[in-house]
Amino acid sequence: MSSLQPVRGTHDLFGDDMRRHREVLNIGREVANRFGYDEIITPIFEKTEVFKRTLGDTSDVVTKEMYTFPTKGGDEITLRPENTAGVARAFMSNGLSQQLPVKFFYGGPMFRHERPQKGRQRQFHQAGVELLGVEKPQGDVEIISLGVHFLKELGVYENTTLELNTLGDQESRQAYREALIEYFSAFKDQLSEDSLSRLEKNPLRILDSKDEGDRKLVADAPVFSDYLNDLSKDFFAQVKSGLDALGISYEINPRLVRGLDYYCHTAFEFTTTALGAQGTVLAGGRYDGLIKTMGGPATPGVGWASGVERLAMLMTRQVVEPKPVVIIPMGEAAEAKAQILADELRYAAYRVELGFSGNLKKRLNRANKQNASVAIIMGDDELAANSATVRDLSSGEQELVKLDALADKLSVYR
Template structure:
């Protein structure tokens, strides 16, 4: 007997009893994006590896350890996208979308990173992202953060997710700071964890992300980028904080917040929670004024964020939020299969918003009623032989106490629609 084939480790099926919650969440996120005039963009899952090595940086963990990269039959090196922003930038340049400032797009879909699967971190994971191009004012940063704040309220998660912000300054600020940070760390080199020792040569700012207690203790006294900010970057961050205060959006300035990708500058932010253990970042992003030029386009400021769908779903589940899907009505029948299907099709034609299930497997009326009850449908449409011969059907309320009523077959769609509207309050 052949062994069953299993899914790839860290890549999970989303089963029929789970997808209603996914759709519930997706509908609310897309509705909030629309309220801020964002427009959806749909991107390939496969990209040329340069899309990410240019943007993310060769020395990041994503490129060095986590990307699914391979050579295809034409000799091109491709990869499964590990994040969305670089692909959006590639698309915007390729299709000439950046000529007018103020492009606002959102995306959703699976991302891929080869890392150790754990709660809140999988090899195939799903993100929503939002990106704004061509606007460098602090107002843009704050509106994007306000969008996140509104989203948490829409999902009922306000108060359980907190905002942390920082500024990474401009390129010159980071170069100046990098030299000072390396000088500070040099005497501690041998006490740093292995990853941090490597980052000393490649991306020392990422040492702030170390989980090593000894490294964290060393970094507690490290110089801060905030002390190296130029006048423009400092003024920009002060404007961001002032407007957040004006909008009543609570935040904490976290000077150790650096973000993991090379393209970030100025404002960076994370929405974090204490409810998901080590994987507490729910949404993260920031400004990337150099990224379009790094990808071959003209200098164009940008800012965006990405949020983790699985992590939000875990929080919603813990909060007791649930969504389910079932048919509105279930047809049981003593008449011929063709007659049953003809009636069902007539109902679907005349009542397109109605979900209708049918007893395709046949069987006794008792067994059909059991399937109707298990289906979760609110109403049962009964096609009895005698009633069908008279041009009638019965509608039975399976979840309430309204009993059973007889309806002419030509009025069946309208009656079911009326019942559905009354049940949903429409």
């Protein structure tokens, strides 16, 4: 049994869960398309460098969560922990800087070696969008608006809160970072162990600490707004007024920071309280430095990624499949005929279930379980009359119909 369990942190998707999962991706793709975003699929693995350079050497994702291994050819590759780096790499590989702006939607599996929990698996799926080549805050507004449309179409928007913050530009961020390091360094003996390591790696994270002692120190820590330069302040103001104009409400969260190095200016998260500790459902921001970091032409970018499993859990509504037409042949002659009929109906885009065993009672019973709307019963009697019995499963009414008139008869069950 234990050897037959799936690998830790992975699981099989089928049935209801699969339908909801697919629905999330379908809606994401469709909504993104309305905004003019085309789908892209990048490889599931990349050279390790792609992630190391873009995510930053200090992020947890890079330092302890990547699935990295050597190939037979001697390359070191990594299962993608996220998709922005892959899209950025594709952007350069394909010379897309010649056709800005570039707008992509993606969806697929990502891999992180984390301790599994609900809403946190080692193989999980993200749907996301990237907008490359727009430096104006209107780009940020469009991206956030796209997220709002997506969540609304899924029916989960009401259960989320949009948290918003700015990380400022390079200059502001650097200045604030230094101020924080200076401030917290004076309290090294009082900081929690976690925050002590954050002081080295990502001091902004200390602001978000849940440790009580840390929080007291944070209360008197320097505030970011004092370190934002005019350009950054103005940028943020325009993002906010853009959101206001679209009627998108948000809460400013000064402690909202990013673990990944490439972010600047706008950072946002749609969170929910319905999923426990894994409450972030869609998050993103601006990453103007990314492409250049990778050795490409300086190209601004904004985007977000969403957790497909988390959204699927939040989406309580049922995803319904079209009801099938069930064909029930009785006897060998009828079975041969039924297979041909099923084939014709399938070419006509009906969903057809064809069974081969059991008595009529069992098979009607099974038709109910398959949620069928109509059953076509074919036995010797019907065959003799070149007909089939068409039984409406909700009303229980049935009639004998000539085979060549079947298509018309069935059209109401589409």
